[in-house]
Amino acid sequence: MKFSMKKSVMIFGIYAFQSFAFASSKDVMPENNYCSPIIDSKKYLSNDFSLVYPRKAQFECTYRCKANGKMSTVIAVSNVTVNSMEDDALNVVCQGVLVKRVTWGYDFDKIEPFYAFETRLNEIKRWAFENINQDPKVNSKEIELLKTLKTNLYTMSASFISAGQNGGASTAYFLEAGQRLSKIADGLPNNTKLLDEAIRQIIVNKGPGKLDGTYLPLMNQMLMSAAAWKIPSHQF
Numbered sequence: 028m029k030f031s032m033k034k035s036v037m038i039f040g041i042y043a044f045q046s047f048a049f050a051s052s053k054d055v056m057p058e059n060n061y062c063s064p065i066i067d068s069k070k071y072l073s074n075d076f077s078l079v080y081p082r083k084a085q086f087e088c089t090y091r092c093k094a095n096g097k098m099s100t101v102i103a104v105s106n107v108t109v110n111s112m113e114d115d116a117l118n119v120v121c122q123g124v125l126v127k128r129v130t131w132g133y134d135f136d137k138i139e140p141f142y143a144f145e146t147r148l149n150e151i152k153r154w155a156f157e158n159i160n161q162d163p164k165v166n167s168k169e170i171e172l173l174k175t176l177k178t179n180l181y182t183m184s185a186s187f188i189s190a191g192q193n194g195g196a197s198t199a200y201f202l203e204a205g206q207r208l209s210k211i212a213d214g215l216p217n218n219t220k221l222l223d224e225a226i227r228q229i230i231v232n233k234g235p236g237k238l239d240g241t242y243l244p245l246m247n248q249m250l251m252s253a254a255a256w257k258i259p260s261h262q263f
Contacts, residue, residue, distance in 0.1 A: 173216030
């Protein structure tokens with residue numbers, strides 16, 4: 028089932044537009060290493076359109092993704108939990124489609140291409156790892172993200188070290204997790220050896236591992252959040 032501007036959904040007086048077929052001329056072509064949604068491509072796979080929250084919605088969108096000068100088409104499935112009327116308008120959209128608040132509800136705003144690794148969509152994540160080189164020496168976007176990661180890891184490590192020092196024996200593992208996160212941050216953005224080692228362990232475990240009172244699952248859990256773009260979560 029497809030919806031266009033002519034078939035919007037009224038939710039308690041607010042129009043939440045599910046797709047914007049009329050605006051296909053506003054599609055944006057992505058640059059290398061980026062993806063962009065085709066804005067009239069959304070197709071619902073499941074959604075009861077009820078006004079009962081929370082509820083689940085599943086839909087697919089078609090994306091244009093570019094690597095090494097070559098454009099590819101990727102169909103990706105989104106699974107969303109809708110908790111409010113606002114969620115109906117803001118979150119039940121293809122990644123990269125932005126909407127804005129207007130007098131009668133929400134309307135299409137613009138298309139914003141996204142770095143292919145910065146997604147929770149398994150199909151795009153798989154495409155990215157198969158087609159894009161993450162080596163910072165040849166991919167300037169990686170340097171930018173690693174610099175941000177460095178700052179975030181230092182912030183996390185400071186909080187963990189504080190908790191580990193002040194919480195007694197029961198939170199001592201926070202101290203070690205904080206120290207290790209700080210060491211990972213020390214090498215960034217140029218030296219990713221410790222980060223890569225930690226990510227390899229996450230891949231082997233297919234996730235951070237069960238929190239068991241040791242530093243490793245806690246550290247990995249933080250990395251899965253802060254460095255999500257570098258982790259092939261589509262394999263889990």
